[in-house]
Amino acid sequence: MKRALLAIALSSAALPVLADEVNIYSHRQPELIQPLLDAFTAETGITTNVAFVDKGMAERLQAEGDRSPADVVLTVDIARLKQIVDAGVVQPVQSDVLEANIPAAFRDADDQWFGLTARARIVYASKDRVADGEVTSYEDLANPKWKGKICSRSGTNDYNVALLSAYIAHHGAEAAKTWAEGVKANLAKKPEGGDRDQVKSIWAGECDIAIGNTYYMGQMLKDPEQKAWADSVRIVFPVFDGGGSHMNISGVAMTKSAPNKEAALKLIEWLSSDAAQKIYAETNNEFPVKPGVPASELVQSWGSFTPDAIPLTEVSGHRAEALKIMEEINFDG
Incomplete structure (x- = not known):
């Protein structure tokens, strides 16, 4: 069942709400984020369930309201992050870890979204x-x-x-x-x-x-x-x-409903860690946002x-x- 959830592509699909799990609505293609989620689960024991939502993310979360099973939104483009903030479907996240790992230029001033890659x-x-x-x-x-x-x-x-x-x-x-x-x-x-x-x-x-x-x-x-x-x-x-x-970013936000808030915070913080940023760099050829984490050799070869x-x-x-x-x-x- 969990493997089936990973392949969900229909915006009407629902995700289960279970202990020690994080439910994710993602604009990002599943194959781009799966290596990260596998590593997160291996390190923390927390299972992740992903629904790929290509369009209408904000509208879906608004329609689901407090009943939404989603804990976390992963998306590309600053505009999509702004859309979900303006829709009122995410919540602020105060975290010393995130403040230390992500420069202010790559996170929302009100802590409602955080950039993960550039x-x-x-x-x-x-x-x-x-x-x-x-x-x-x-x-x-x-x-x-x-x-x-x-x-x-x-x-x-x-x-x-x-x-x-x-x-x-x-x-x-x-x-x-x-x-x-x-x-x-x-x-x-x-x-x-x-x-x-x-x-x-x-x-x-x-x-x-x-x-x-x-x-x-x-x-x-x-x-x-x-x-x-x-x-x-x-x-x-x-x-x-x-x-x-x-420059543009991919980013993450915690939903307003977030039934698994503690596990969701662990995931968001982990995605800003050295380990996750290195996976992003090597697997997706994106620029890490965390200072000190190098881009892949291939990306570096493109020049400064x-x-x-x-x-x-x-x-x-x-x-x-x-x-x-x-x-x-x-x-x-």
């Missing part, structure tokens, strides 16, 4: 058709020199909306709209698929550069079919004019960069405006 929104550039130094900033992506040479997933995807939100934080909404229009004008084809699909398009010669998250490179290199795509590009860490490279200094809470505050811009300019049209 990733940069970067440019994948063709090794054959894009010279070193041709792309150095996000602003460059709107340069007409790239007309017909950029591939991108949907403009309304969370990762792209977050990037545009960061652009607003740096330059204001009017400039952000002009930039987004410029990027759209440079697209080689209609946005579709995920970040890895854009790299495949570069490999196929359909475009020269694409926007994506860093950790997808690691995933592609591990896949025999996709390794050729990864080998056709190099990672470029663009920066905002006057800023650094845009300067993370953007604008707080993620400020970036997430521009999400609605960014989404409106993407819809107004019909980025996906």
Whole structure:
């Protein structure tokens, strides 16, 4: 039964409430978090049950109310963390362990969410058709020199909306709209698929550069079919004019109902530990948020960069405006 629970993918599925267990609603794919949960159980004896909830996390928790079996929410993107906070379905967690392990820039000021890993929104550039130094900033992506040479997933995807939100934080909404229009004008084809699909398009010669998250490179290199795509590009860490490279996070929060609160706290604290952060780094090719825990050798091989200094809470505050811009300019049209 427990193994079956791990494979739950239907948003209507329910999770049991049992002693010494933690029930998790996760936006993250099960295969990405299972190595962590297995290690947590091995160390603590606490069993974890996971329901993969792709969409409607906040709405589901609101509908379930105090009857919700969920203890913990695992999610990607600062905007999704803000959504569950704004929905009133999570609770603050005061923990000296979390304060010590997670820098203030990667946790909520009111302790309602905590970042667990970081990733940069970067440019994948063709090794054959894009010279070193041709792309150095996000602003460059709107340069007409790239007309017909950029591939991108949907403009309304969370990762792209977050990037545009960061652009607003740096330059204001009017400039952000002009930039987004410029990027759209440079697209080689209609946005579709995920970040890895854009790299495949570069490999196929359909475009020269694409926007994506860093950790997808690691995933592609591990896949025999996709390794050729990864080998056709190099990672470029663009920066905002006057800023650094845009960062986003995966994070965790404790639900308001949390029937297994003590076990849930143990899990959240453990996910910020050296052991968990190393698993994140080696398995998922993400940047650990805990200071002193190194990125994997593969991630380090991609080079150093300067993370953007604008707080993620400020970036997430521009999400609605960014989404409106993407819809107004019909980025996906």
